[in-house]
Each structure stands twice: as structure tokens, then as C-alpha cells.
């Protein structure tokens with residue numbers, strides 16, 4: 001059987017392990033259910049193409065165990081279901097039907113949605129288990145195991161996910177090692193394929209001197225970004241994405257996007273260490289026109305982190321969190337984030353690979369806690385200047401900076417990544433001016449309140465550095481002329497020399 005031979009004959013130990021585990025799951029499923037009771041959900045995508053060949057190999061091995069193996073290419077008796085959709089790429093449709101002809105698949109084409117289609121199918125056929133090409137990292141994989149009963153509300157069947165623990169790299173290693181055909185879209189920069197309305201080539205594969213040339217999918221170095229070619233839906237918590245016009249220009253250069261900052265550190269709350277990262281991050285966010293709504297410090301405790309993340313992630317467009325990241329007992333930030341999103345921490349092979357590069361094998365392996373990331377919601381943000389990628393869990397960005405210069409570097413990388421990846425929308429920066437006065441609080445209180453009503457677009461604040469020193473009045477906004485007008489209006493209410501601009 002050519003797939004089995006290709007894997008056994010290759011030098012890739014890791015791929016061999018993955019193959020052995022996946023074909024083991026398939027053989028156990030075939031031992032549990034009769035061939036009429038199983039089905040294969042195939043859609044022409046890369047993951048289901050991998051699964052097709054694993055099923056062919058698994059079926060061969062299952063039969064070999066019964067001394068009736070037949071390595072014939074067309075010997076594939078597992079019922080195959082394909083949910084056809086008018087929104088599918090024509091290349092996906094034609095690939096699916098070509099593959100069916102090549103490997104003798106008996107395809108049931110279903111034109112209903114998944115749930116109704118399965119309800120109808122299961123009434124007619126004795127199906128009890130369905131093989132799927134779902135992998136950890138797919139949004140629908142959250143909470144699934146290799147054998148997972150269908151969800152409540154769905155018709156009853158067992159979902160069998162033999163490649164659940166395969167990484168993007170494993171998928172490509174398998175397809176290339178076995179030299180099997182895959183849908184042509186993957187050679188044109190598509191890395192994960194949904195519908196024609198929500199999928200474009202992955203910009204991380206674009207050839208730098210050409211706007212419409214892309215490298216093949218197997219060259220994507222960080223598999224976590226395989227869904228970067230999925231067109232994001234507009235949402236208030238999706239990384240502050242604002243609508244763009246047909247030229248891709250931002251229509252909302254003056255809109256407000258909000259951020260919150262969470263520092264995790266007992267040492268800050270004990271008063272031993274003064275946090276400098278948070279204030280510096282505030283200035284960075286202002287420089288890209290974002291408003292910081294809250295800056296909080298929490299204990300190194302999973303529940304404290306989880307509560308704060310849960311609150312902020314639904315309140316602001318982006319949450320920045322730092323501190324509590326690493327292998328120590330007090331490094332609970334990732335666990336807190338997982339709890340806030342109601343997902344578990346799961347080993348992440350790509351992240352582990354990065355860690356292995358910098359820490360070596362001493363800290364990797366089964367017990368590498370640092371390589372555990374929130375499952376199904378994590379994206380690694382890799383930049384050539386960073387030894388470790390930054391971690392993003394939906395609208396929460398985890399910074400590993402412990403001081404201002406590290407933050408500066410990570411921030412610059414984030415901004416550069418934004419240019420190719422829509423990570424943070426860059427808005428017009430905030431501008432601020434600060435005036436000092438020796439007038440008393442009582443004297444300025446009422447005129448200032450009126451000024452706030454006259455200039456609702458300008459954020460007018462007051463603070464003092466000492467109880468009896470001069471008062472500082474700050475004006476913050478995005479329009480220089482409006483700030484100047486507000487200052488003039490204030491001066492008019494008093495003698496103009498009563499206020500001096502601070503440099």
C-alpha cells in the first residue's frame with residue numbers, strides 16, 4: 001500500500017509517530033463499528049485530503065490484521081459525504097470529484113446545511129461514526145477529543161478525529177512525503193479554505209514585488225497563521241478591525257478604538273517594584289490613536305487574571321497583558337486567559353519548537369508547561385526580530401516585556417506585523433498640550449466645567465504634582481486646531497498670562 005510504504009520509508013520520525021497514532025485511531029474505529037456504520041466527511045480541503053489517505057492506509061492495515069488486505073487504489077468502501085455549497089470554490093468542487101473518481105469513493109452529495117443534512121442522512125443510513133479532518137487550532141476543535149460524541153442538539157453519532165493533534169507542518173509533511181494530489185488553490189497561496197466569500201490567499205505568502213503572486217501553502221512558516229487568509233468579519237472585539245472602503249483605505253481614521261492594560265504582578269501590589277511597562281504602553285497606544293480605558297494590576301493568581309481578562313475582553317477592542325508568563329509557579333497568565341475564554345491549556349507544538357531553540361531540550365517534552373497555550377483561540381505572532389513569537393488569544397495580546405526597552409522592541413514588531421496582518425488598526429495619533437496655572441482650583445473649577453461642554457471632542461483633565469504647587473490642565477484630542485481653540489477659549493475667561501504652556 002503506497003501510503004504506508006511512503007511513510008515507513010521516510011526519515012521523518014515525527015511524521016511516522018503521527019501516522020501511527022492516526023492509523024491506530026482509525027483501526028480502533030473500524031474495530032468498533034462495521035463498515036456500513038462509518039462515514040468519511042470529505043470536502044476537498046488539505047486536512048480532509050490527509051484524512052482520505054490515512055483512511056485508505058488504516059483500512060488496509062485493518063484488513064491486513066484479518067489477512068484480507070488488498071492494496072488496490074480503488075479499494076475504499078467507506079461511505080463518503082460531501083456537503084456541497086454554491087459558495088464553494090470551483091477548484092474545491094472539481095478536486096473533490098476528481099479524487100472520488102481516482103480512488104473510487106462512493107460520495108453522497110448533500111445540499112443541505114450540516115445539521116439538517118446529517119439528520120436526513122442518519123435517518124436513512126445506519127451511520128454511527130463519522131471521520132473528520134478537524135485539527136486542534138480549528139475554531140470548531142475546542143473541547144473535542146479523538147472520539148467525541150456529536151454535540152447536544154445534533155443527531156447522535158461519534159465524531160472521530162484521527163488528525164486532531166496534527167500541526168499545519170505535519171499536514172504538509174504528509175502530503176509532500178506521500179506525493180499525493182491536493183487542491184490547486186494551495187499552490188496559489190491559500191492556506192485554509194472556507195467559502196469564496198470569506199477566503200483569500202494568505203498575505204504572509206505574497207511574493208514581495210507582486211501584489212497578486214503567492215507562494216505555495218506548504219511554505220507558510222508559522223502554521224498558527226493558516227487562517228490569516230480568512231476574511232475577518234466585522235466585530236467590535238476582533239482586534240479593532242474597522243471597515244475599509246473598496247481601496248482598502250480606512251474610513252474611520254478618526255474613530256476611537258479602546259484598549260485595556262493588565263499587569264500581572266504581586267511585586268507591584270506589594271509595592272516593591274514600580275511598573276514602567278504599563279505607563280509606557282499607554283503612550284504607545286495614544287501614538288496610534290487608541291484610547292486606554294483601564295490599566296489594572298492583578299495578583300499572580302489564575303482567578304484574579306481570569307476575572308480581569310473576562311471583564312476587559314468584552315469591554316475594550318484589545319487587551320494587553322504582561323507579567324506572569326514563563327515556567328515558574330507564579331506564571332499563571334496563560335492559564336488565567338484560558339479560564340476567561342472557557343478553554344483548556346493544550347500543548348502547542350509550534351511554540352514548543354521555538355522554546356526548544358532558545359532553551360534546548362532541558363525544558364521541553366511532556367512537562368513543558370511553557371508550551372501549553374489556550375486551545376483553539378491562540379495565534380502566534382512571529383517577527384524575525386523576536387526570539388519568541390508574541391501570543392494573541394482572540395483580542396488579548398500577551399507581551400513578555402519586563403521593562404521599557406523590551407516593550408519598545410515588542411511594540412515595534414507589533415506595529416510592523418500590523419502592516420501585513422491587520423493586527424491593530426492604526427488611527428490618527430492623539431495630541432496633547434499641557435498648561436500650568438497658579439490660579440486656585442476654586443477659581444478655575446466652573447469655567448473649566450463649561451469648557452468641557454463647549455469642547456466635548458477634547459479630553460480636558462487637571463492634575464497637580466503637589467497639593468500647593470501649580471495646577472496642570474491637559475488637553476487631549478486628535479485635532480490640533482480644536483485643542484488650540486479650547487486653550488484660547490480658556491485663556492479668554494481669565495487673563496491670558498494666567499496659563500503657561502508646559503514643554
Ligand SMILES: Cc1cc2nc3c(=O)[nH]c(=O)nc-3n(C[C@H](O)[C@H](O)[C@H](O)COP(=O)(O)O)c2cc1C
Nearest residue numbers: 041083114118130132140149150151152154159194
Ligand atoms: C460531519 C460533520 C459533523 C459535525 N458535527 C458537529 C457537532 O456535533 N457539533 C457541532 O457543533 N458542529 C458540528 N459540525 C459543524 C462543524 O463543527 C463546523 O461548524 C463546520 O465544520 C463549519 O465550519 P466553518 O464555519 O468553518 O465552515 C459538524 C460538521 C460536519 C461536516
Ligand SMILES: Nc1ncnc2c1ncn2[C@@H]1O[C@H](COP(=O)(O)OP(=O)(O)OP(=O)(O)O)[C@@H](O)[C@H]1O
Nearest residue numbers: 041042043045046047048082083132133134192193
Ligand atoms: N463541506 C463539507 N463537506 C464535508 N465535510 C466537511 C465540509 N466542511 C468541513 N468538513 C469536515 O470538517 C473538516 C475540517 O474542515 P476544515 O475546513 O478545517 O479543513 P479542510 O477543509 O480539510 O482544510 P482547510 O483547513 O485547508 O480548509 C474537514 O476536514 C471535513 O472532514
Ligand SMILES: [Mg+2]
Nearest residue numbers: 045192193194
Ligand atoms: Mg476548509
